[in-house]
Amino acid sequence: xPVTPELLAYYDQxxxxxxxxxxxxxxxxWRTQDVLRRTLPPAPARVLDVGGGTGxxxxxxxxxxxxxxxxxxxxxxxxxxxxxxxxxxxLGDARRLPVxxxxxxxxxxxxxxxxxxxxADRVRALxxxxxxxxxxxxxxxxTINRHAAVHDTIxxxxxxxxxxxxxxxxxxxxxxxxxxxxxxxxxxxxPDEVPGEFADxxxxxxxxxxxxxxxxxxxxxxxxxxxxxxxxxLLDAQRSMESVPSLLGISGHLLxxxxxxxxx
Numbered sequence: 001x002p003v004t005p006e007l008l009a010y011y012d013q014x015x016x017x018x019x020x021x022x023x024x025x026x027x028x029x030w031r032t033q034d035v036l037r038r039t040l041p042p043a044p045a046r047v048l049d050v051g052g053g054t055g056x057x058x059x060x061x062x063x064x065x066x067x068x069x070x071x072x073x074x075x076x077x078x079x080x081x082x083x084x085x086x087x088x089x090x091l092g093d094a095r096r097l098p099v100x101x102x103x104x105x106x107x108x109x110x111x112x113x114x115x116x117x118x119x120a121d122r123v124r125a126l127x128x129x130x131x132x133x134x135x136x137x138x139x140x141x142x143t144i145n146r147h148a149a150v151h152d153t154i155x156x157x158x159x160x161x162x163x164x165x166x167x168x169x170x171x172x173x174x175x176x177x178x179x180x181x182x183x184x185x186x187x188x189x190x191p192d193e194v195p196g197e198f199a200d201x202x203x204x205x206x207x208x209x210x211x212x213x214x215x216x217x218x219x220x221x222x223x224x225x226x227x228x229x230x231x232x233x234l235l236d237a238q239r240s241m242e243s244v245p246s247l248l249g250i251s252g253h254l255l256x257x258x259x260x261x262x263x264x
Contacts, residue, residue, distance in 0.1 A: 003073045006183035007115075011074045017054040024221050028253055030235060031211040032110065032142070033060060035242070039207070039257045040066075040138055045105035048132060050094045050125075051112040055081035062086035071097070094125035097132050104132045109141040117176055117187045119197065126201030136262040139203065140255060142211075143189040147172050148252045149179075155217050191248040194256050203258035210251035213238045 020029040036057075040047070043065030049058045052070040054077050062068045062085060070081045071092030081089035092098055094112035107129040116122045129139045149168035153159035159168065163180040171177035177186045191208060198206045215221055215234060224230040241247055248254060 004184055008074060010182055010184070011053075012076050014054070014076070017056055017080070020056045024216050024225070026225050027212050027216055027221060027234075029056065030225075030231075031209075031238060031242075032057065032253075032255060034235060034239065035209045035211070035255050035257075036061075036108075036140060037064075039140065041105045041136075046103070047106045047108065048097070048099060048104045049108045049110070050092065050097065050129070051109060051115070052081060052089075053077045053111060055084045055087055055089065057108065057110060058087045058089075059084050069099075095121055095128060097128045099132050101131055102134045104137060105134060106138045106140070107132055109139065111142065113141050114144045114186050114188065117185045122187070123197055123200045126198060126203065130202045130260055133260045135260055137260050138257060139260075140257045141198075143191075143194055143254045143256065144177075144186065145249050145251055145254055146175060146188045146190045147249060148188060149177055151217055151250075152252065155219075189254065191254055194254065198256065198258055203260075206256050206258045207243065208248055209242045209255045209257075210238070210244075210248045211242075211253045211255055212251045213241065213247065214250050216252050 019025040044067055047061055047066045047068050049068055049070040052058050052072055055070055058068045058070045058081060068087045070087055070089040072078050072081065073091060073093055075091065078089045078091055081087055094109060109125060109129060112125050113122050116125060126139065126141065133139060149171045153164050153168050158164040167178055167180060171188045175188045177188050194208060195206045215238060224234045
């Protein structure tokens with residue numbers, strides 16, 4: 001997907017950084033952090049954060065001791081991320097990574113796959129991640145689940161608006177989500193199609209984690225996240241069922257991880 005004027009205009013509003021730091025978006029942030037801390041190689045490994053935006057995750061990864069390089073196609077994002085301590089940032093495309101073969105311990109694709117409506121581009125991005133990884137390296141990729149827009153618009157009340165309702169149901173039908181007012185498409189996965197895309201990129205074994213479960217749809221989830229004690233209980237509860245196959249699709253986001261083969 002090219003970086004269109006519509007995409008740049010949307011991300012120049014700088015919403016994504018705040019989305020993960022405020023309100024119920026914090027659940028996605030903390031669950032992503034939780035899963036990555038359990039699956040990434042130990043610091044000081046080299047992490048390539050592809051499509052890393054303004055560095056929401058690069059920031060804590062650097063603080064944890066990782067050597068982090070962030071790539072993003074949006075100049076505003078790169079400019080902000082470059083100010084973070086311990087993070088290097090430059091423009092880049094997930095389908096053509098400007099790094100050497102077998103140079104990274106981990107590659108994160110926490111945004112690119114749902115910005116690539118064409119399956120061939122998604123597989124290409126995963127294949128590029130595999131090329132960049134050392135033997136035994138980890139790729140972690142986020143996808144948005146197929147029915148997330150229907151769930152979200154009901155939760156927020158936007159489902160009452162016909163254009164929002166039609167767009168949500170269109171995404172649930174074929175995966176192509178065109179939000180009113182954005183002007184560029186996104187792709188929403190069925191959780192069961194994710195392993196096939198990984199396999200076609202050379203990752204035959206995939207672990208899938210539902211990030212938010214049903215909790216992101218609870219009206220009082222913000223209150224739970226505001227209270228450290230209740231937040232810990234909430235995160236523990238979702239961790240206990242994060243990979244139950246029948247529950248994967250209820251999450252807004254899926255995080256999938258795989259390792260490259262270690263040759264003896």
